[in-house]
Amino acid sequence: MLVAGLAVLGRRLHRSTRVPRTALRGLGAAATAMLAWALAGVLSGGVAQRVADWLDGGATPGTGEGPLSGPPTVLTWQAAVTPLLLVLVLALLTAHALRVWRVGSRIAERAHLPYPGAEPDAARSHSIGRTIAAARLTDSAPRVLGISALATLLLGAAAVTGALLTGRTPGAAADGAPPVLDGAADAAQALGSWLMGFAFLLLLTLGRRAYRDASTRRTVGILWDVGTFWPRAAHPFAPPCYAERAVPDLVWRMATWARRYGGGRLVLSGHSQGSVLAAAAVWQLDPATRRQVALLTYGSPLARLYGRWFPAYFGPGPLRALHRELDCWRNLWRGTDPIGGPVRIRGGSEVDRGPLLDPLAYGRTDRHPLPAPVLGHGEYQADRAFAEERSALLARLCPRGGRVPLPARPGCGVQDSASEGRSSG
Numbered sequence: 194m195l196v197a198g199l200a201v202l203g204r205r206l207h208r209s210t211r212v213p214r215t216a217l218r219g220l221g222a223a224a225t226a227m228l229a230w231a232l233a234g235v236l237s238g239g240v241a242q243r244v245a246d247w248l249d250g251g252a253t254p255g256t257g258e259g260p261l262s263g264p265p266t267v268l269t270w271q272a273a274v275t276p277l278l279l280v281l282v283l284a285l286l287t288a289h290a291l292r293v294w295r296v297g298s299r300i301a302e303r304a305h306l307p308y309p310g311a312e313p314d315a316a317r318s319h320s321i322g323r324t325i326a327a328a329r330l331t332d333s334a335p336r337v338l339g340i341s342a343l344a345t346l347l348l349g350a351a352a353v354t355g356a357l358l359t360g361r362t363p364g365a366a367a368d369g370a371p372p373v374l375d376g377a378a379d380a381a382q383a384l385g386s387w388l389m390g391f392a393f394l395l396l397l398t399l400g401r402r403a404y405r406d407a408s409t410r411r412t413v414g415i416l417w418d419v420g421t422f423w424p425r426a427a428h429p430f431a432p433p434c435y436a437e438r439a440v441p442d443l444v445w446r447m448a449t450w451a452r453r454y455g456g457g458r459l460v461l462s463g464h465s466q467g468s469v470l471a472a473a474a475v476w477q478l479d480p481a482t483r484r485q486v487a488l489l490t491y492g493s494p495l496a497r498l499y500g501r502w503f504p505a506y507f508g509p510g511p512l513r514a515l516h517r518e519l520d521c522w523r524n525l526w527r528g529t530d531p532i533g534g535p536v537r538i539r540g541g542s543e544v545d546r547g548p549l550l551d552p553l554a555y556g557r558t559d560r561h562p563l564p565a566p567v568l569g570h571g572e573y574q575a576d577r578a579f580a581e582e583r584s585a586l587l588a589r590l591c592p593r594g595g596r597v598p599l600p601a602r603p604g605c606g607v608q609d610s611a612s613e614g615r616s617s618g
Contacts, residue, residue: 239393272385492533
């Protein structure tokens, strides 16, 4: 009922204030809350099932063979619908895997074209094509999340209804039904019980793996960064918000530097989550200081993720306003990047540059004697475009012949500050 109420409120807000490309058309909060509560149900259900099994010894909880009468009826019904939800999720994953294969094959046919003089290589082209196709799945995440949340809501409501109407477990409620239906109910109940326990162990394993495996730690870190970026009012039970310290500290450093070197200019560069921190910090600057600052973002989720899920703060309107207040802004992005993307700001000077070539070389060259790796979300500074755009921003802030009372530094004496996202190290 709470999720349904949240969904109605989200739809009304979306209809009254439409923002292009909003995730799930206002239902993002309801879908996220539904899956969060489902995760909590898996955790609590898994613990209850495994503890009941341990206390019951060799008997099966709920059969009357042991000292326990069994877990709560609602929990048993929830366990019984878990296999159906798992089948749906596997079907969605299979469909998207086929999509990656199909789209990747189409991209592979022309993957060598952006590289003048390159001889087609099937293996190389398919590697690039699969990477680009997999990166585009990020834009399909709202659809997958919405379908999964809707199915979870309907199956959860069916489980609660079944428990309230029958007062018995699914297996007991199917007694007297045709053998096929009775067997299916018993099988779903038993399989769901084991799946809930397995899911609980899987989550614990994932938590331990995050400490040992860099790739898992990076994935968990990205989700952690997004969640803890917002103030405590948005997540009162989560760890403290790091942005409440990082953004004011960055603002203070820029404002102090601008006051100390009144004629100086500063380029603030931000990668990944660092670009969100950089944009939030620039928003907090006073107009005089902001005129001395240029912004260079790369691998930025500002529009692709934050703009879709938090449109009131990072939608097209706020980003256009930021561009009007900060004309010196350039954004680099790659087609192989699953997180960063264009900010799509029209009007005024151009902001986006991309998609950048990735890999930097198709085959072996004098400059790249070894096969150039597909960089994806990382190593933007290795691209020549990064140095070119930074130099162009410096030139726009500090015209030739300009004198700046700063210590001798390259780039017309302009300070360059890099703001890296926590998820990027």
